[in-house]
Amino acid sequence: MFYRKRLLIISTILILLLSIVPHNLAQALDDIAGVKVDAFYTSLNENQTIQSGETAIYRLDFYASGIDGTSTEPVGLEIKLPENENGKTSLASELEDLKIADQVPVYDETTNSLKYTFDQLTAGQSYSVTLRVNTQNGIIPNGMALKTEAIFTQGDREIVRKAAQVSVTSDTQVALSKTYAYTVGYENDADHVPKVGETIVWKGKVEVPKDEFGLAFIKEGSQIVVSDTIQSGLTYVGASGEGASVRRNGSTVSLSFAAPSLVEQLAAQADPNRSNLFEKEVEIRTRANNFQGQLSNVKNKLSTSFTNISDKTIQAESNEATFTLGKGSNPSQISPNGxxxxxxxxxxxxxxxxxxxxxxxxxxxxxxxxxxxxxxxxxxxxxxxxxxxxxxxxxxxxxxx
Structure with a gap:
């Protein structure tokens, strides 16, 4: 009885083994019949990071092993290039310079990839290629990863897949300035001291400068807002700026400008005679209506805010413009003490x-x-x-x- 039980157990184990062996054997035969590739794909840029406008560099190293002489199918290599939507990137290397084992790749525009076909790879021999990809300064958001993949195949079988990437940094700078320009009626008198009751003109300028590398454009379709908070003792008279819409909320007046389009910013970036992507002047007019019986310094400054292509809010404040306010010509006003x-x-x-x-x-x-x-x-x-x-x-x- 004991002998029969042992025989039954052994028979069950043999049946299970027979059900598994054919699958594993088929896999093993496939590996023997096909090519095996060991590959290493990485970025050569320092810290795998570049600024927009710089060149990303990738290097692929591989060697073939496990080649069976009876296998006649060629080995394919496809290198998927980083995203090139709206011209963010472009291949910097010449195709002839990317030759591997005497094979020049073909660029497939549909898949944005390089494709190789190797009729024969020598077992144990090392192969390498260095790939360069240009980046378009201004249109790449900060932190965008330029991903690329190298995929080896033989027939319908994927042999190995390796990935590499480079991170791109970009940012936007802004310059904002403000000055006391003149007093209405005394436009040509630089020595005139503004008086109570007179209209004072302030001028400001906002500039978004170009940069050779690391630039992030202003977000297309957004608004560039320049604001002025009118201080106590001054009365708001008016504001203007070419193309600006003016809005007032309490003591704050805001001038909004439409951001230049992507095409306009690309043109400005390419124009050697221009130093800015965007620049506008604003004018603020106020009237002094408060006088404490003595000379006083009147101060004022601007602020600006807008969004760049990285959806980052860019903010800045101007210098503090100032002038000395004197007594008006009205004799009923209090004379200064001293x-x-x-x-x-x-x-x-x-x-x-x-x-x-x-x-x-x-x-x-x-x-x-x-x-x-x-x-x-x-x-x-x-x-x-x-x-x-x-x-x-x-x-x-x-x-x-």
Missing amino acids: RVLVGVNLGPKDGDGMLAGAFINNGTISGYNPTPTVPDTATLAFKMIWRAGYRGQMTRLAVMK
Whole structure:
């Protein structure tokens, strides 16, 4: 009874083994009959990173093994190139320079790939090729990966697949400036000090500069917004800029410009006579309506915001423009308070060396004699006095003793 049970178990195991062996045997025979390829594919760029506008470099190394002389099917190699939508990338290498084992690749525009067909590869021999891909500066978003694959096949069988990639960095710079331009009515008077009630003109400029490498264009269809927050003591009069739409929200006025198209930015990038992708001037007009009885510095600056092709928000502030505001011509306005130097000239009272006007009381001089009578041998006295005084709400001058 025990013998029968053992026989049954052994029979079951043999049946299971027989069901598995044919599959494994077929796989083993396929490997023996076909080519085996060991491949290494990588980027030669430092840290596998480049700036937009630079060239990505890839190197493929491989060797063949396990070749069966009875196998007559050629070995295929397809190198899928990085995405080239809208001209983001282009093949920099000449096809003749990409020759492997005397085979020049064919470029397939439909699949954006290089294709090789090897009738014979020598077992154990090493092969290599270096591939260069140009990138278009400005249109590649920051962080985009330029992926490429090398795929070896024989007939319908994929032998091996290897991938490599290079990351691209790009960014957008912006320059923003602001100045006090002039006071309306005094356009040609550089020394004019703006007064209360006058209209002050500010000018600003926004520039998005070009760059040879690492540039990210402004996002097509977006808006470039320049804003000015009107400070306390100034009244908004108006704003303008070529092609700008003006919107006011409380004390903030914004000028919006349509971003240039991709075609326009590519043209600007290629034009050696242009230094910017985008540039606009703005003008802000304000009126000074607040005066605290003294000279005051008026300050103001601009800010800007827009989106680039990486969907990154680019923001910047200008320098702080300033001017000194003076008292207006309206006599009802309060005079500025402050100390001044008051000069007093004293002359002779008589011929004995006495001074006229020797007494000063609360700004009033007394005891003076405008026409003293003296002999030829008289001693005459003169004296000049400077004292600090102040201008108050009263019109008189008070001399500080």
